[in-house]
Amino acid sequence: MSPTCDNSYSAIVFCCLVGFNLLGMILSSSVDSRDLDYQQRPVLLPLYISPTNSTHRRVFDRDHRLRHLQNLVKPHSSNARMRLHDDLLTNGYYTTRLWIGTPPQEFALIVDTGSTVTYVPCSNCVECGNHQDPRFQPELSSTYQPVKCNVDCNCDENGVQCTYERRYAEMSTSSGVLAEDVMSFGKESELVPQRAVFGCETMETGDLYTQRADGIMGLGRGTLSVMDQLVGKGVVSNSFSLCYGGMDVGGGAMVLGGISSPPGMVFSHSDPSRSPYYNIELKEIHVAGKPLKLNPRTFDGKYGAILDSGTTYAYFPEKAYYAFKDAIMKKISFLKQINGPDPNFKDICFSGAGRDVTELPKVFPEVDMVFADGQKISLSPENYLFRHTKVSGAYCLGIFKNGNDQTTLLGGIIVRNTLVTYNRENSTIGFWKTNCSELWKNLHYLSPAPPPAPLPSHVLNTSKEVPPPGSPSVPFLSGEFQVGVITFNMMLHVNKSSVKLNITELAEFIANELEVSVSQVHVLNFTSGETDFFIRWAIFPADSAGYISNSTAMDIISRLKEHDLQLPEKFGSYQLVELNVEPPLKKTWMEQHFWSIMTIGLAVTLVVGLAAGSTWLIWRYRRRDMSSYEPVGVVGPEQELQPI
Numbered sequence: 318m319s320p321t322c323d324n325s326y327s328a329i330v331f332c333c334l335v336g337f338n339l340l341g342m343i344l345s346s347s348v349d350s351r352d353l354d355y356q357q358r359p360v361l362l363p364l365y366i367s368p369t370n371s372t373h374r375r376v377f378d379r380d381h382r383l384r385h386l387q388n389l390v391k392p393h394s395s396n397a398r399m400r401l402h403d404d405l406l407t408n409g410y411y412t413t414r415l416w417i418g419t420p421p422q423e424f425a426l427i428v429d430t431g432s433t434v435t436y437v438p439c440s441n442c443v444e445c446g447n448h449q450d451p452r453f454q455p456e457l458s459s460t461y462q463p464v465k466c467n468v469d470c471n472c473d474e475n476g477v478q479c480t481y482e483r484r485y486a487e488m489s490t491s492s493g494v495l496a497e498d499v500m501s502f503g504k505e506s507e508l509v510p511q512r513a514v515f516g517c518e519t520m521e522t523g524d525l526y527t528q529r530a531d532g533i534m535g536l537g538r539g540t541l542s543v544m545d546q547l548v549g550k551g552v553v554s555n556s557f558s559l560c561y562g563g564m565d566v567g568g569g570a571m572v573l574g575g576i577s578s579p580p581g582m583v584f585s586h587s588d589p590s591r592s593p594y595y596n597i598e599l600k601e602i603h604v605a606g607k608p609l610k611l612n613p614r615t616f617d618g619k620y621g622a623i624l625d626s627g628t629t630y631a632y633f634p635e636k637a638y639y640a641f642k643d644a645i646m647k648k649i650s651f652l653k654q655i656n657g658p659d660p661n662f663k664d665i666c667f668s669g670a671g672r673d674v675t676e677l678p679k680v681f682p683e684v685d686m687v688f689a690d691g692q693k694i695s696l697s698p699e700n701y702l703f704r705h706t707k708v709s710g711a712y713c714l715g716i717f718k719n720g721n722d723q724t725t726l727l728g729g730i731i732v733r734n735t736l737v738t739y740n741r742e743n744s745t746i747g748f749w750k751t752n753c754s755e756l757w758k759n760l761h762y763l764s765p766a767p768p769p770a771p772l773p774s775h776v777l778n779t780s781k782e783v784p785p786p787g788s789p790s791v792p793f794l795s796g797e798f799q800v801g802v803i804t805f806n807m808m809l810h811v812n813k814s815s816v817k818l819n820i821t822e823l824a825e826f827i828a829n830e831l832e833v834s835v836s837q838v839h840v841l842n843f844t845s846g847e848t849d850f851f852i853r854w855a856i857f858p859a860d861s862a863g864y865i866s867n868s869t870a871m872d873i874i875s876r877l878k879e880h881d882l883q884l885p886e887k888f889g890s891y892q893l894v895e896l897n898v899e900p901p902l903k904k905t906w907m908e909q910h911f912w913s914i915m916t917i918g919l920a921v922t923l924v925v926g927l928a929a930g931s932t933w934l935i936w937r938y939r940r941r942d943m944s945s946y947e948p949v950g951v952v953g954p955e956q957e958l959q960p961i
Contacts, residue, residue: 395507396574404567409629412530416501418458425449426534429627433539436516437532446526464495481516489523513546538593555742560753563734564674564699569753582749585688596621598689604644605682618723628728632719648682658706666713694748799864801901809850811889830882864901
């Protein structure tokens with residue numbers, strides 16, 4: 318190889334190396350290490366320190382704390398977690414399962430916050446329709462008792478048994494006698510069966526006669542309401558929650574009793590003195606970020622804006638309805654307006670939006686309900702639209718004019734895929750957007766767990782501390798909250814000062830107990846004493862993931878909260894002091910486009926290197942040609958005459 322070619326290739330290599338070094342210097346300044354001390358703390362879970370003593374001492378302390386807790390805790394420490402079934406489009410309502418009698422007889426009941434009595438068809442009813450389940454047979458229940466006639470109720474013709482009668486806005490009616498029996502809330506509920514008063518129907522009319530559901534579960538405010546009866550017994554706190562499944566999915570969950578409010582839940586005041594209905598202080602409605610031009614008192618009718626789970630759609634006062642309809646239609650003028658599925662109703666429907674519900678926000682505008690204190694809940698298209706049953710990819714407005722009535726009535730459609738907590742004790746109603754069909758799997762994280770029973774000494778692990786009963790429950794992580802890292806502080810105490818702590822081995826045990834990869838377990842801080850060690854740990858996502866899945870995160874959190882790490886005795890006893898759940902770090906623009914920049918940088922470096930090398934090569938060849946050219950007749954040095 319000629320010297321000229323060697324110099325050219327050296328130049329190319331030199332240029333490439335310089336380019337890579339410059340690129341590396343630029344990128345290295347923007348890439349953060351994973352083992353950083355995170356600053357944001359959106360979810361903080363305090364863990365209580367247990368005294369480090371002998372096994373006997375821990376059992377004594379736990380028994381003492383439990384007895385003290387039993388003296389302090391209110392009877393309503395449990396709640397009833399119940400599944401919801403059906404959906405708005407097919408049935409027009411959501412139902413739950415309730416069992417009445419001994420042995421229990423099962424019924425599918427519409428959950429209705431606008432009703433104050435729970436009733437099922439009685440076996441002797443001659444004017445009841447055919448429903449989903451057999452009628453209630455009092456003679457088959459050993460715990461059935463009629464409510465005897467008294468001064469506080471209306472009585473039957475014979476003056477023997479109390480009666481009830483209910484009329485609804487759609488002109489359907491239900492009437493019958495009142496009885497008391499054992500109500501069961503399902504095997505998945507913490508709440509044990511309770512005696513309660515209910516209605517045994519002897520007559521139905523209208524929709525109640527033709528519907529598939531057996532009856533109504535009344536959750537409104539009133540002495541006959543299931544909630545009022547359970548709260549009066551002191552078995553649940555004065556709160557309940559509903560979560561209706563979304564469009565095309567249905568189902569959902571219901572909790573009778575208190576739950577932990579998820580982060581980000583929006584609350585509105587609910588004034589029980591205005592009406593027996595659950596009302597909210599709705600002040601404004603925004604469409605695509607712009608408020609409707611309405612009087613602020615438009616939604617503040619006689620009873621306020623009423624939230625009624627038993628109503629299918631939403632009904633606005635006339636001015637609000639037209640303002641809302643016009644604002645929506647202005648934003649979707651590119652869609653074709655078509656007739657509704659039922660010629661008897663003048664539904665406002667549109668075609669061309671596509672069948673995929675998840676794509677609807679790209680077509681239809683977002684709607685915000687703004688409360689009196691300025692807080693707002695955002696509604697997706699499934700909260701004001703229902704699917705056209707005859708035209709594929711078409712949808713209709715689920716908001717209607719409430720005749721001449723100035724009442725705002727918000728039915729089930731408004732709260733699809735929204736956890737709604739009716740906190741009757743604090744007179745508030747909370748709203749939190751979530752996937753209600755998936756919520757059931759995580760309800761136990763929302764509900765405060767009952768205090769654990771004392772454990773016998775032979776099952777206690779001497780290497781772990783027993784958490785005090787009544788420690789805070791694990792908060793629920795929604796699908797909207799991504800977990801970037803879980804950090805916790807651990808205090809270790811070993812019996813001998815000569816013991817040398819092997820951090821690598823301890824990390825392997827922790828990873829095994831939490832069922833994660835060892836590469837996900839990092840030490841953020843380590844402080845040692847003679848026999849005590851303080852370690853700050855972090856659990857990061859797997860290398861191929863940007864965040865920890867909520868199911869995995871909840872499993873890790875539960876094990877840490879319950880002090881469920883089984884460590885070898887050589888590590889001594891441990892205490893968990895603080896647990897943090899943090900979102901993924903927001904990547905800089907440079908980090909998000911790292912590989913794109915690398916690819917472009919590599920290409921540019923190669924192009925520049927090749928161009929520089931080619932230029933050098935051409936220059937060298939030209940210089941060689943010029944130096945080797947000699948005109949004709951020129952005498953070379955060896956041809957010159959030497960002097961004699």
